[in-house]
Amino acid sequence: MITYADRMKNVSGEALNDILKYSSDPSIISFSLGSPAKEVYPIEKIKEIMSTVMEKDAIRILSYGMSEGYMPLREAFLNHIAIPKGIKADIENILITTGATQGIELISQTFINPGDVVLVESPSFLTSLQVFLKYGATLVGVNMDTDGIMCEDLECKIKKYNPKMLYTIPTFQNPSGKTLPSHRRKKIAELADKYDLLVVEDDPYCDLRYTGDVVPPIKSFDETGNVILANSFSKILAPGLRVGTITATKEIITALVLAKGGADTNTTIMSQAICAEFLNQGLLPDHLKEMVPVYLERLNAMLDALDRYFPKECKYTIPQGGLFVWIEVPESINTRELLFIAANEHKVSYVPGYPFFINPKDGDHSLRLNFSSNTPEKIYEGVKRLGDLLHSIING
Ligand SMILES: Cc1ncc(COP(=O)(O)O)c(C=O)c1O
Numbered sequence: 001m002i003t004y005a006d007r008m009k010n011v012s013g014e015a016l017n018d019i020l021k022y023s024s025d026p027s028i029i030s031f032s033l034g035s036p037a038k039e040v041y042p043i044e045k046i047k048e049i050m051s052t053v054m055e056k057d058a059i060r061i062l063s064y065g066m067s068e069g070y071m072p073l074r075e076a077f078l079n080h081i082a083i084p085k086g087i088k089a090d091i092e093n094i095l096i097t098t099g100a101t102q103g104i105e106l107i108s109q110t111f112i113n114p115g116d117v118v119l120v121e122s123p124s125f126l127t128s129l130q131v132f133l134k135y136g137a138t139l140v141g142v143n144m145d146t147d148g149i150m151c152e153d154l155e156c157k158i159k160k161y162n163p164k165m166l167y168t169i170p171t172f173q174n175p176s177g178k179t180l181p182s183h184r185r186k187k188i189a190e191l192a193d194k195y196d197l198l199v200v201e202d203d204p205y206c207d208l209r210y211t212g213d214v215v216p217p218i219k220s221f222d223e224t225g226n227v228i229l230a231n232s233f234s235k236i237l238a239p240g241l242r243v244g245t246i247t248a249t250k251e252i253i254t255a256l257v258l259a260k261g262g263a264d265t266n267t268t269i270m271s272q273a274i275c276a277e278f279l280n281q282g283l284l285p286d287h288l289k290e291m292v293p294v295y296l297e298r299l300n301a302m303l304d305a306l307d308r309y310f311p312k313e314c315k316y317t318i319p320q321g322g323l324f325v326w327i328e329v330p331e332s333i334n335t336r337e338l339l340f341i342a343a344n345e346h347k348v349s350y351v352p353g354y355p356f357f358i359n360p361k362d363g364d365h366s367l368r369l370n371f372s373s374n375t376p377e378k379i380y381e382g383v384k385r386l387g388d389l390l391h392s393i394i395n396g
Contacts, residue, residue, distance in 0.1 A: 007134050007135065007136065008134065010130075010133040010134060010136075011130050011133060011134050012130070012355075014355075015126055015351065015352070015354070015355035016126070016127070016355075018032075018339065018349075018351075019032045019033060019351055022339075022343045022349035023349070025343075027347055028343055028347045028348065028349050029347060029348045029349070029374060029378050029381060029382035029385070030348075030349045030370075030373070030374075031348070031349060031350045031351075031368075031369040031370050031371070031374070031382060032349045032350060032351050032370065033370060033373060034174060034235075034323050034324070034370055034372075035239060035323075035370070035372065035373045036234075036235055036236075036238070036239065036291070036323075036372055036373070037291070037294055037295065037298070037372050037373055038373070039294065040287075040290060040291045040294055041238050042237070042238075042278075042283070042287055045278070045283060046238070046274055046278075049273075049274050049277045049278060049281075050270070050274060052277060053270070053273040053274065053276075053277050057072075057273060060269065060273075061269045061270050061273055062269075063269070064265060064266060065265075065266035065267075065269045065272075066266060067095075067257045067260045067261045067265060067266055068094075068095055068096070068253070068257055069094065069095060069096025069245075069266070069267065069272060070096065070266075070267075070269050070272035070273060070276060071091075072272075072273070072276040072277075072280070073096055073243075073272040073273070073275050073276035073279075074091050074094040074096060075091060075276075076275070076276045076279035076280050077094055077096075077231075077245050077275075077279070078090070078091060078093075078094055079279075080279040080280075080284065081231065081245075081279070082094070082247055085206075085216060085217055085219075085220060086216050086217070086220035087217065087219050087220050087229070087247060088220075089247050092250045092253065093247055093248060093249065093250060093253060094245060094246070094247055094253070095245065095246040095248070095253050095256055095257060095260070096243065096244070096245055096267050096272055097230075097243075097244040097245065097246055097260070097267060098242045098243070098244070098263075098264055098267045098268070099232060099234060099239075099242045099243065099244045100202060100204050100230045100231065100232040100234070100244035101127060101131075101244070102244065102260075102263065102264075102267075103202075103230040103244050103245070103246045103256075104127075104128050104131050104167075104200070104202065104230065105131050105263070106246075106256045106259040106260055106263065107165075107200055107228060107230075107246070107256065108131050108132055108134070108135045108137070109135065109259045110252075110255050110256055110258075110259050111164060111165060111198060112132065112135040112136065112137050112164060112165075113135075113136065113164075114135070114136025114137075115136060115137075115138060116136070116137055116138065116163070116164040116165075117137070117138050117139075117140055117161040117162065117163035117164060118132045118137040118138070118139055118140070118163060118164060118165050118166075118167055119139075119140050119141075119142050119154070119157055119158070119161070119163045119165070119166040119167070120132070120139055120140070120141060120142065120166075120167050120168075120358070121141070121142055121144055121148070121149055121167075121168055121169065121173065121176075122141030122142060122143065122144065122357060122358065122362070123175055123176060123326075123353065123356030123357050123362075123363060123366070124141075124167065124169065124356060125169055125174045125175070125202065125356070126175075126351075126355040126356050128167060128202065129355075129356070129358070132167070137164075139358045140157055140161050140163065140358070141357070141358050142154050142157055142166070144176065144178060146178065146317075147178060147179070147180060147181055147184065148168075148170060148173060148176075148178045148179060148180035148181075148184065149168060149170075149180060149184065149188070151184055151187045151188065151191070154166070154188070154191060155191055158191060158195045158197060159195075163197060164197075164198060165197065165198035165199065165200055166188070166192070166197055166198070166199045166200070167200045167202065168180070168188070168199065168200070168201055168202070168218070169201075169202045169203070169205075170185060170201060170203065170215075170217070170218060171203055171205050171206040171215065171217075171321070171322070172205040172206075172208065172209075172319050172320065172321040172322025172323070172324075173322070174205070174322070174323070174324060174368075175324055175326050175351070175353075175356050175368040176317055176324075176326040177317040177318075177319030177322055177324050177325055177326055178317060178319070178326075179212075179215060179319070179320060179321070180215070180218075181215065182215050182216060185215065185216065185217070185218045185221055186221045188218050188221075189218055189221035189222050189223070189226070189227060190221075192222070192224070192226035192227060193223065193224045193226060196226070197226060198226055198228065199218060199222075199226055199227045199228070200228050200230065201217060201218045201219055201227055201228065201229045201230065202230045203217055203229060203230065203231055204230070204231060204232035204234060204235050204244075205235055205321060205322040205323065206231075207235075207236050207288055208235055208236070208288075208291070208292070208295060208321045208322055208323070209292075209320060209321035210292055210295055210296040210299060210320060210321050211296070211320045211321070212320040212321075217229060219247060225248070225249035225251075225252070227248075228246060228247070228248040228252060229246070229247040229248070230244060230245070230246055231244060231245045231247070232244040232245075233275050235323070236284065236287070236288065236291075237274075237275060237278060237284075237287070241268075241271040241274060241275065242267065242268065242271060243267060243271050243272060243275050295321075295323075295371075295372055297376060298371045298372055298374070298375075298376060298379060299319070299325075299371050301371070301376035301379045301380060302325055302369065302371040302379050302383060303316075303318060303325070304380075305379055305380045305383035305384065305387075306325070306327075306383055306387075308384075308387075309383050309384045309386075309387030309388070310327075310383070310386075310387045310390060311330075311387070311390050311391050311394050313329070313330045313394060314327055314328065314329050314330070314390065315327070315328045316328070323370050323371065323372045324368050324369065324370055324371070325368075325369045325371060326366065326367075326368055326369075327366060327367050327368075327369060328365060328366050329365050329366065329367065329390060330365065330394060331365050332393065332394065333365060333390065333393055333394070334364050334365070335350075335352040335353055335354075335363070335364060335365060335366060335367040336352040336353075336354050336360075336363075336364060338352070338389070338393075339352050341389065342385075342386060342389055346385045346386070346388075346389050347385065348382045348385040348386050348389075350367045350368060350369050350386065351367065351368040352364075352366075352367050353365065353366030353367055353368070356368070369383075
């Protein structure tokens with residue numbers, strides 16, 4: 001009889017299957033996926049860039065590459081993204097990964113032994129939780145207030161559990177949309193040093209800011225090398241390219257490169273070359289300028305629709321950027337059970353709260369809505385459908 005590895009026993013695909021199923025059904029207005037707006041993909045620019053890079057570097061693009069990444073992209077990321085954000089780094093501190101997802105996977109493979117405690121925000125990104133569980137981590141939640149992680153609770157949990165690492169999404173958090181203020185970021189870097197804690201800062205949304213002031217990454221406060229930063233081109237360029245980056249000490253990068261060698265040897269070089277050329281041609285700032293008003297309009301449409309159509313008993317976050325609004329509904333409503341009715345009978349979908357929590361029951365009365373991938377008209381219509389359904393349950 002075929003037997004499966006024990007490590008897969010903790011991994012569940014239910015939530016992801018629902019997300020993909022309902023997002024691929026054109027009859028459903030889906031607020032499930034965390035995708036950028038298709039309308040703002042820079043398709044023509046990428047077509048041009050593909051032929052430019054083939055002219056310049058066809059042999060390298062079609063060959064195996066270094067596991068560390070395509071040198072022009074490591075340099076471009078360093079100069080156009082990392083250094084301007086106040087990060088002290090050099091080429092040897094940059095690793096290119098196949099999306100931030102692979103970065104999280106390689107970090108987990110490299111650092112987590114079964115039973116190690118990993119602190120996570122509560123709620124946190126469902127895919128990362130699944131990866132940590134796959135490597136046998138014991139997950140412990142850290143409390144958040146409206147601004148994200150509460151540093152007092154973090155320090156308490158560090159003392160109590162002696163964790164291996166903290167995993168945090170400090171900017172426009174997935175799923176809550178919350179952003180950690182600068183002084184708490186600094187404090188986290190200090191706690192990492194004080195308690196010799198590894199901090200994994202997953203920051204794919206930091207450049208998708210629509211209102212408020214820019215906040216520096218935790219990594220920019222890191223004096224000791226305890227912070228590993230994961231970034232991604234998925235939300236600022238296109239998720240299909242599957243390009244992410246890790247910024248960390250040389251020693252950590254060397255360890256992660258070993259893990260990457262066995263995972264996929266190298267991230268697809270054409271994708272890396274596209275990202276490099278996009279940065280080197282100076283196209284990112286204008287691309288962001290084009291995206292921000294589109295997303296802001298969609299966020300405003302969603303907030304206005306929630307105000308108009310959702311029962312007053314529901315509470316929601318007002319993010320300054322990113323892709324998600326997080327909603328808490330009354331305890332009489334189970335969002336996991338409601339999804340089936342919402343999607344099949346009312347043709348609208350969302351992600352229920354349960355997969356974002358260590359204890360799924362903690363998410364029974366919450367849900368995540370994505371606002372980036374539908375037009376304002378669709379957003380109004382979808383939120384109205386969901387609001388009507390919630391009203392009908394609350395009013396019996
Ligand atoms: C917090 C967070 N980390 C990582 C990812 C995955 O990014 P990538 O497409 O670069 O693998 C996502 C995507 O939704 C995310 O929300």
